[in-house]
Structures are given as structure tokens and as C-alpha cells.
Amino acid sequence: MVKTVVDVVDLSFTYSGSVSPALDKVNLQVKPGEFLTITGASGCGKSTLVLCMAGFIPYAFPGNMQGLVRVMDKDTRDYPAGGLSGIVGLVQQDPEAQLCTLRVNDEVAFGPENLCVPPEMIEERVRFALDAVGALNLWERQVQTLSGGEKQRVAIASVLAMNPLLIVLDEPTANLDPKCTREVLQVLERLRREQAMSIIVVEHRLEKLLPITDRLVTMERGRIAGDGAPQDHRKTYIPSPTCLVENNKKIPGPYPNQPMLSVENLRAGYEGGDVLAAVNFDLYPGEIVAVMGDNGSGKTTLIANLLGMLSPREGSVRFKGVDITALKVTKRARDLGLTFQNPNHQLFEVTVLKDAALPSLFLSTNPAEKTERDIYELLERFDLLPYREKNPFTLSLGEKKRLTLVSVLAYAPEVLILDEPLVGQDSDRLDLLLQAMREHCGRGGLTLMVCHEPAVVASYCHRILFLDEGKLVVDAGVQEAFRKLAQLGREEYLPDGYPFTVRSKEARRDVP
């Protein structure tokens, strides 16, 4: 039996066209059956390391590779192209883009079929893999009808069906809500327990992952900065409950005189039926409000209605007491600045500078010179000024998210509506973004933020609006909201160790 599944020896890699190495003398061994988590700031080389281990580097990505990656005691460069299929399975972060067929059973059978496994064995493997991820009930389902968590489970099953020795998951929960994240992590825990395979997970969100991790590797600037038991790193990567509460006290308070944004009896949906039912709330100047809820609970529909991208079937939206329900999107955009969940949908120009300035052309009331000055300042503040002449599509996910925020802040709308703005940000940049929100709220602005990070919500938000199947089931201050969520059994939405996280039994006793 081999001692290591993967052996990385003095590995350095520089992408073609880049001057600095993405990996710099990395050494790492992965043992059979080991559950390894790799973390680190954006751009530290995690994904590059994963691509090396899965054999895509140097085949699919040109660059200068030095050192060795051995999989099952054989140099990855000695395998033919695609030869690692069936030995190393790769699950990527976008659950939508990695599924290539139309039905779940075809998707899971795809790998074994490509390996020319006899037909009578394929069905057996597909059943085993779907059963292992708890998705046998999805057998005949159309892929496009699956939730994000279900898609990710099917992606894992499709890799499992090839009987790999190692599964590598690159930020498998990055696009998922807490409920789907919990589903995926439960699958990983089950695989760790029941299957004798090695698992490597690259992840930013560690709270729920560390309890099932054998080993935590941290990376910084292409190097391994830490490698050991997860307990040793817990303090560094997970904020303490006390810190959360203390932080929460530091946010400026709201000014509850007149509501800035009101939603009255909102009923809205699409051709298939209603998505939102009788939603009511008032939001005040100076508030930072988190919108939480599972995928499909109506968060996006709510945002679309606030901006006028979707017309409500009933009810109204008011801005500073004025009914804006009939107002066009472009008219509302002056006061309601929106950043999308996927920044790629919001980048239109050829340079970062032009893209940051685009909305201001239509929406800013300031003189052009002042707006230009503001844009330069914002770009500098959000670490984007060095890229001002670069194409925005060449930026990383976190940088693109910051750019879309800059483009909105540049014309200073009174309401910021941010759809998962914190995805892809390392801790320093996270602080930068949250500080900007604090300042906006300090100036009397309102921030409405879709956020799946309970720890951040606990630290930086005043209120939580929690949607469940189109109904607003919780609308309360953060502490009260977490208490109610605990009562509702939605523990995946509570930060670890938060004082009101009365673990299930006691809390559920109070449920009416």
C-alpha cells in the first residue's frame, strides 16, 4: 500500500504572462483516508495547488512548473492527458457550470460511461454514489430543477461514481446558502466516515468545516504558512462570540423617525406562481439590515421588486413615504444602488476606471470633476487603483465584487442593496467593505444586504429579515432574530458560539 496519495515536492508554478509565481516551493503530503482543508486569502495559490494535484497543470494551463506532484507514486506529468480521471476527482465551486447533462442519473453515469465501464456495472455505481450523498431520490430529476445544494451533491456523486482515491473540492459551498452548505458538509462528513478515500477541501468558510477536518493547511502568497491540527488555527480564523457582540455595539444606530424604504403587503412572483406573499417591513435611515433565507425563499424576488425589475401583483414599495411602485428601474436606481450576486453580470466597460464611472454618467448629480475625484478615491480605498486600466473581467471574484460596489458608491445613492457582497473577500478586504457600510449608515444611509455569514450579520447588522418560502417569518433586531431562528430550528443561520445559540433542545421547547 502507498504511504501517500499525493506527494507535492518543492512545487513552484508561474502562469504564462505573470511575473510572480502562483506557487512557491510548496511541499505537501496527503495520506490515504485523510481529510485535509486548505485555506488562505484570495489569490494565495489554493486553486492553483488543487489544479496541480488534479493534473490540469501543466496540461491545461500554460506556465512554468518546477518541482514534482506525485499521485500514487507517479509524476502527474507521466500520466497521459486526462489520465488522472478515476484517480483524482475534482468538484468545483460553481454548481451550475460543472454539470453537463440534463438528468441526474445521466450526470452521475457520465464518468463511468467515459471510462467504458460495462453497462451492467454503471447503474450499480450510480446507485452507490447517489446513495452515498443522500440523493437517491433525485435519480430521474432534471438537473435544472435542482437547488444549489442538490447540484453540488450530484457533482460530488458524479465524481464518486468513478471510484477515485482522492476527491478535491474547490470552495464547494461558495455559492450556497447555509442550508445547502449544511447538506454538502453532511455529505463530506459521511464520506469521511464511510469511504476510505482522501478528501481535500479548499474553503474560506471554516466554521462548520473544521469539526470534520483532520488537518488544516493555510497558504499565504503561494507558500504553505501553516500545517497542523485544526484546533491550533481555530483562534486565528474564527471570530469569538464575545468579539461579535462587542463589534455589534460599535455600529452607529438607526434614526427611527421616518422609514426610508417601506414595503407594504407585497405579493409578487413569476409565471409559475407567487414567490412572495404579504411581505411588510419598514427600513430606517442608518440601518444595516441583513436579508437571510434559503435559496428560493424569495430574496432575489424581493430585491427585484424594490428596484422595479419585477412588478408586484399586489402591494407597494415606498421610498421616504413616496409610492415608487410604478416608477421605472432607471428612475429608482438614483436612490437605490444595487450590486448583483454575480458581478460578471454588472461589468460592461473595457477598463476598471470606465466601469466604475459608468453608473455615475446617468445617475450622479455631482459635477463631473467631483465624481471623477470620488471614483479615484474609492478605487484607491478598495485596492483597485493599480488595476484602473485593466479589463474588469480579468479581476478576481473578490475584486470584481469590490468594483461593482465602487461603481455604486460613486454616485452616492441613499439606499445600498447588496446581494452577497462579501463572497470572495479575505478578512482584510471584508473589513474594508464592512467599514464602508458602517460609514454609509453613519451618514444616514440605509444598507440592505443579502448575507449568508451569520458571524458577519451578528457583528455588523442591526436587523435581520428572514424569508422562508416567500413569507417574512422573522423581522427583528439581530439578537432577537437569532433567538427566533434558534426557536425555528434554523441553526445553520446562527453563528457558532453566539450567546443566543441555545442548541436545539432548549430552544425548540419554546416553539409555539
Next chain:
Amino acid sequence: MFLNRGKHLNFPATNLKNLFPGLTYVAGYSALHRLHPLVKLVLLVCFTLAVFTVPSIHGGLVLFVLLLFSYHLAGLGTGFFVRKLRFIFIFGFLILLVQILWVKEGYLIWQFGLGRWHFAVWSGGLWGGLGIVLRFVNVIGSSYLFVSTTDPNRLAYALMKAGLPYRAGFMLITAMRFIPLFRMELALVKNAQMAKGIELEGLSPRWLLRVVKHLLVPLVISALSKVDFLTMSMESRAFGLYPTRSYMYAQTMSFKDKLVLAGTPLVLLFFYFAFR
């Protein structure tokens, strides 16, 4: 200075969305739905051949009635036929009108005058136009029926089992997988433009071009990024590793399928000799 505010001219926007029906598979369990996809493909080819080889109006009408009956058999009904193909009917009506107004052959059927204007309907124009319209409706209608009753996934796998190179088969499958996704993304990008204050209705030609560019660039980038993910996902699962592949399901033909397959060319021959 990089801020250069443009002035917009107002142009009316036209909404053609409701005129073009969605061409998609409609799930069902009718006899037509259950037929093997390749048998349906042969049926479609034979029907189309019949449309072009049978020149008479009567033959065209019989095929049209047969088509309506097939829609009924598929559980879709004539209402579906009329609703989904209204664009074809409008287009067919225009063809008929052009034929009637321009073709002056055969015998005179009807005429009337309106001041300086004089209209006449000739038999050559009317019957010729009707023949063209029937062919047009029969061909498009039968293709639409094929798409509505054939699971595209099953069709692609059946084609691959029948000898289509699997790389080409999966081009078809992945295209079908991503079409709804890109349609959704297009709507998102349009919303994103409006959220940035870009008015999509009433733009000057210069800004219209810029907006189209703004629409296409994010879509192309998104498509390319998805292609990257998809390629890695497929290659990491051994796609293309071997010249052939195995299939979980055999896609066998039932006795009924074989019967229809054998009978269809005979029916085509009957039509040819009955209506030529």
C-alpha cells in the same frame, strides 16, 4: 476627463416576445411521446418528403388533417397547434396575399375596383398560394410536433447509440443544458444595465450600439467562464479519454417502434401514388 454624459433620442420600443413561441419539449406519456426518438425522426423525414413530393392541394390538406390528428394523439390538441404556430400562420397568410396579388395566371375567380385601384384574384395565384402555405405549415408544424414530443436528452443518447460520434452528441446535450441558463443570464444583464441607470427604451443609435455591446460582453464572458468550468468538469471525468464510451441505458426499440419504422415508408409510397 473620462465622464462624458451622452444625450438620448427617443425611439419607440417594439415587443415581439409574444409573437415567437417557445420551442421546447412538452413532457407527456402519449403514444407519440413513447415512440423511440429515431423512429420519430424517420417519421418526420417521411412526412416532410410526402409534403414535397405530393403537389396537389388535396394531398396537402390530407397531410394537414393528419398533422392535426397527430397533435391530438400527442395530447397537445389543436389549440396548442394554433397558439404556438400563430407566427407561422401570419407569415403563411402574407405569402398567400403576395401570391394572390402578383400571380395573374389561370382563370379569373373574382375582381373588384376601388377608385383608381383594381384587384383581381386568379386561380393560379389562389391555388398556388394555398399550396405553398400548406407546405409551409405542414413542414413547420411537423417539426414543431417532433420537438414537442421528443425528449432531447433521449434523442441525443439515441443518436449516439446509433453511431453519432459521442463528442458531437454531447455538444448537443451541453447546448440544451445551457440554453435556459443563458436566457436567464440575458435577463439578469438587462436588469443590471437598468440598475446602472442605462435606459434601454429610447436610445440614440450611438448609445444603442454601446448598450448592445454592454449586453454581449458580459454574456460572452459568462459563457466562456462556464465553458472553462465545464471543460474541466468533463475532462476530470474522463471525457475524450477513449475513442468510444459505454452507455448505462441500451435505448432499445420496442415491437411497436419496429412496426412503425417498417410501416412509415409504405404509407409514404401510398401518399405519393394516391395524390401525385
